[in-house]
Amino acid sequence: MKVSIGPKPFIQPNPVLIIGSYDQRGVPNMMAVAWGGICCSVPPCVTISPAKRTHTYANIITTQAFTVNIPSTSFVKEADYVGIYSGKKENKFEALGLTPVRSEAVNAPYVAEFPFILECKVMHSFEIGEYTQQFIGEIVDIKAEEEILGEDGFPDIVKVQPFVYDEVGRNYYVVGDLLAKAFSVGKKK
Amino acid sequence: MKVSIGPKPFIQPNPVLIIGSYDQRGVPNMMAVAWGGICCSVPPCVTISPAKRTHTYANIITTQAFTVNIPSTSFVKEADYVGIYSGKKENKFEALGLTPVRSEAVNAPYVAEFPFILECKVMHSFEIGEYTQQFIGEIVDIKAEEEILGEDGFPDIVKVQPFVYDEVGRNYYVVGDLLAKAFSVGKKK
Numbered sequence: 001m002k003v004s005i006g007p008k009p010f011i012q013p014n015p016v017l018i019i020g021s022y023d024q025r026g027v028p029n030m031m032a033v034a035w036g037g038i039c040c041s042v043p044p045c046v047t048i049s050p051a052k053r054t055h056t057y058a059n060i061i062t063t064q065a066f067t068v069n070i071p072s073t074s075f076v077k078e079a080d081y082v083g084i085y086s087g088k089k090e091n092k093f094e095a096l097g098l099t100p101v102r103s104e105a106v107n108a109p110y111v112a113e114f115p116f117i118l119e120c121k122v123m124h125s126f127e128i129g130e131y132t133q134q135f136i137g138e139i140v141d142i143k144a145e146e147e148i149l150g151e152d153g154f155p156d157i158v159k160v161q162p163f164v165y166d167e168v169g170r171n172y173y174v175v176g177d178l179l180a181k182a183f184s185v186g187k188k189k
Numbered sequence: 190m191k192v193s194i195g196p197k198p199f200i201q202p203n204p205v206l207i208i209g210s211y212d213q214r215g216v217p218n219m220m221a222v223a224w225g226g227i228c229c230s231v232p233p234c235v236t237i238s239p240a241k242r243t244h245t246y247a248n249i250i251t252t253q254a255f256t257v258n259i260p261s262t263s264f265v266k267e268a269d270y271v272g273i274y275s276g277k278k279e280n281k282f283e284a285l286g287l288t289p290v291r292s293e294a295v296n297a298p299y300v301a302e303f304p305f306i307l308e309c310k311v312m313h314s315f316e317i318g319e320y321t322q323q324f325i326g327e328i329v330d331i332k333a334e335e336e337i338l339g340e341d342g343f344p345d346i347v348k349v350q351p352f353v354y355d356e357v358g359r360n361y362y363v364v365g366d367l368l369a370k371a372f373s374v375g376k377k378k
Contacts, residue, residue, distance in 0.1 A: 002306070002332040005343060009233040010331060011226060012259055012305065012344060012351045013364055015200060037200060037226045038356070039238040040318040044198040047236060047323070049228040070201055076368055080375025116201065117191070126315060128325055129229040134236070136317055142199060143191040150358065154194060155201060157355045162201045163368050164353065166346045167227070169339065170372060175202055176365020179265055179352050183359060186269025 009035075013164035013173065016079055019048060020067035020100070020109045021059035023087070028100035028109035030092050031056035032083030034165045035132075036068070044139040046118055051131045055087035060122060060135055065106040068118040068137075072161040075114065076172055105140040116155050116162070117143040198224075202353035202362065205268055208237060209256035209289070209298045210248035212276070217289035217298035219281050220245035221272030223354045224321075225257070233328040235307055240320045244276035249311060249324055254295040257307040257326075261350040264303065265361055294329040305344050305351070306332040 014034035021029050036048035046068055050057045060066050071079045078096045085092060093100045099112035105119040120137030128134050150156035163172050203223035210218050225237035235257055239246045249255050260268045267285050274281060282289045288301035294308040309326030317323050339345035352361050 001335050002301075003335050003338070005331045005333055005338075007233045007328045008331055008343070009227045009230045009235075009328065010344065011204060011206070011235065011257065011307070012346050012349055013204065013353065014226065015202065015204075017200070035227045035229075037203065038198045038224045039236070039323055040224075040321040041198045042319045042321075044196045045317055046198075046200065047228070047238075049236075068200065073368055077375045080369065080371055080373070081377075082375070084372055084375055085377075112191075118200070124315065124317065126313065128234055128313065130231045132229040132231075134228055134325075136323075139196045139198065142194045142197055144194055146190050146192050149192070149194075154197070154357045155199065157201050157358055157360075157362070160201055164202065164364060165371060168343050169346055171346075171370055172368040172374075173346070174365040174368050175353060176363040179262055179361040179363050180269065181360055182269055182354060183273055184269070185361075186266045186271070186273055188270075188274075 010168050012166055014167050016071060016163055016165050018069040018071055018079060018082055018111060019056050020069055020111060021056050022063050022108060023059050024062050027091055028093050029055055029059060029087035030082045032079055034167055039136060045123060046120060046137050046139055047134055049132050049134045052133055057133055063107045064122040065108040066120050066137060067103060067108045067110040069111040069114040070116040070162050071114050073163050073174055076163060115145040115148045115160050199357050202355050205260060205352055205354050207258040207260055207268060207271055207300060208245050209258055209300060210245050211252050211297060212248050213251050216280055217282050218244055218248060218276035219271045221268055223356055234312060235309060235326050235328055236323055238321050238323045241322055246322055252296045253311040254297040255309050255326060256292060256297045256299040258300040258303040259305040259351050260303050262352050262363055265352060304334040304337045304349050
């Protein structure tokens with residue numbers, strides 16, 4: 001039986017995306033975002049929805065650029081740290097010993113230690129609700145560690161080892177076993 | 190070493206969201222969406238980005254409402270089917286033997302057999318690129334199967350058994366083991 005649990009900002013699961021940006025003085029920052037994802041193929045675009053009170057919001061308004069960094073499971077502590085503390089008070093790259101690399105494609109830093117990076121310039125920007133700004137970033141390039149590429153030359157999820165976030169229970173989970181092949185398991189017999 | 194793989198609409202992983210909508214004649218439809226997620230908390234909102242050529246796009250333009258249905262792993266075949274075939278040519282609920290339930294909250298159907306449902310009315314609508322429309326839906330209510338609720342009264346991800354999609358390799362994966370507690374594992378010592 002279905003029960004009503006009221007309006008909540010819940011889906012399961014969420015991605016774990018670390019947003020890289022520069023502030024007005026060029027200091028690099030990271031923010032953890034569970035509200036984001038691909039939103040267009042032509043041109044390739046990603047959407048992220050940071051709260052307006054965040055340091056990242058102010059940074060992106062200034063620079064009109066950001067990176068989306070996908071961490072491997074070995075960096076779960078660092079990703080969680082990034083989600084807990086604000087770049088208004090410290091340089092999180094320095095605090096965590098992670099390396100900011102200036103993107104050649106856009107005015108934003110990426111995380112050298114993370115395997116899979118989207119370099120994005122802001123294409124649209126919308127106010128959604130009271131607190132949130134939605135940025136649509138055109139993906140200008142993707143940078144990936146050579147060792148996580150599959151035979152097709154694209155990131156192999158088994159090697160990338162991304163993880164997911166459950167906003168309801170506030171836990172991180174690994175991406176588990178292969179369940180089925182898409183565009184295949186559901187084909188008409 | 191990082192290599193450039195060019196601009197692609199890739200992140201890892203994507204969610205698997207089944208969008209419920211009615212057409213002009215009231216026929217229910219389902220669409221599989223990997224491009225979507227939560228985007229605001231006040232009010233709670235979800236964003237989805239269907240291509241303009243889809244039946245769901247035309248439906249939502251007409252009804253200004255949709256549901257987001259999260260399938261369990263036991264429905265991976267049905268979810269894949271929904272992603273392969275178009276509602277322009279058949280009633281996918283009938284083809285799959287799934288039950289459309291008219292939402293009491295919005296003008297859209299949900300999937301009775303799926304455990305976790307968001308009922309949404311369109312709050313904003315934006316053109317992004319050449320082919321895609323982004324709908325921001327206000328989450329008017331969430332309906333959940335009683336048996337998948339945790340002790341806190343909210344959906345327990347271990348009971349929901351959602352799965353994820355890898356757009357790069359075109360495979361579905363289960364949500365695996367607990368990796369770490371969020372807002373905890375990364376706290377300063």
